[in-house]
Amino acid sequence: MQDVEAFIELIRQNRHQEALDMLNEFPALAKTRTERSGQLHGATPLHWAAHRNATELCGRLLDLGANVNDSVSDWWLTPLSWGADAGSAEAVELLLKRGADVNQDAIVGTTALHAVAMGGSTQGKGDPGAYERTAEILIANGADINRRTNKQRTPLDEAIDNENNAVANVLRQHGALASKAST
Numbered sequence: 001m002q003d004v005e006a007f008i009e010l011i012r013q014n015r016h017q018e019a020l021d022m023l024n025e026f027p028a029l030a031k032t033r034t035e036r037s038g039q040l041h042g043a044t045p046l047h048w049a050a051h052r053n054a055t056e057l058c059g060r061l062l063d064l065g066a067n068v069n070d071s072v073s074d075w076w077l078t079p080l081s082w083g084a085d086a087g088s089a090e091a092v093e094l095l096l097k098r099g100a101d102v103n104q105d106a107i108v109g110t111t112a113l114h115a116v117a118m119g120g121s122t123q124g125k126g127d128p129g130a131y132e133r134t135a136e137i138l139i140a141n142g143a144d145i146n147r148r149t150n151k152q153r154t155p156l157d158e159a160i161d162n163e164n165n166a167v168a169n170v171l172r173q174h175g176a177l178a179s180k181a182s183t
Contacts, residue, residue: 004032004045011048016057019045023060030064033072042072043082050083050091058091059098068100076115081106084116087130089137096141103142109149113138117158117167124164132166145176152179 007029010019023029023045033044046066049057058079062068071077076085080100083091092112096102103111116124116134124131139145146154156176159168 004029004034005036007032008034008043008045008048011045011052011054011057014052014054016052016054019049019054019057020060023057023064027064030061030066033070039075041074043075044070044073044079046070046079047073047082050079050088050095051086053083053086053088053091055090055094058094062098068095068098069104071104076106078104078106078112080104080112081110081115084112084134084138085118085120087116087120087124087127087134089130089133092134093137096137102138103144103147108151109147111143111147111155113143113145113147113155114149114153114158117155117162117164117171119159119162119164119167123162124159124167128164128166131164132170135167135170139170139174145171145174148179154179 007022029045033042046061049061076082080095106112106115116131119131148154154177156171156178159171160178
């Protein structure tokens with residue numbers, strides 16, 4: 001079997017066709033995870049494919065038995081939250097259609113909606129439209145817009161604090177509330 005680290009590296013580098021070719025040759029890769037130490041420990045190829053908005057690869061991984069609700073990663077736990085963190089609207093939509101739990105704990109009481117509200121490494125400013133679309137998709141699929149984390153923070157709190165205005169506006173349009181600590 002091929003090395004999962006090499007497979008994930010192809011996905012990280014957006015070399016999706018090469019990753020698909022490798023997956024078709026070694027289908028067992030769909031159920032593997034990285035053993036690298038650190039924050040990304042435990043991530044699966046599906047986590048990375050969702051983060052990179054590689055919908056064809058996500059679909060193939062799921063067809064081969066990847067767990068849509070896998071939660072063993074040491075970072076954002078679920079593939080859905082990884083996709084939401086990156087504003088990967090199409091991958092998020094696919095994962096939801098394939099059975100992802102929209103309100104599954106992503107870490108310390110957060111959900112994918114908290115992840116999109118935080119906006120990833122750009123705080124949603126890299127592509128505000130992608131984060132806005134991702135938030136709309138999550139809400140349309142039943143995301144709890146007022147879910148509180150273990151620290152009592154709502155998705156709107158996260159959007160406000162990260163100045164992720166596109167997502168904050170979407171949340172407000174749907175009646176989301178900020179906690180008293182954020183107002």
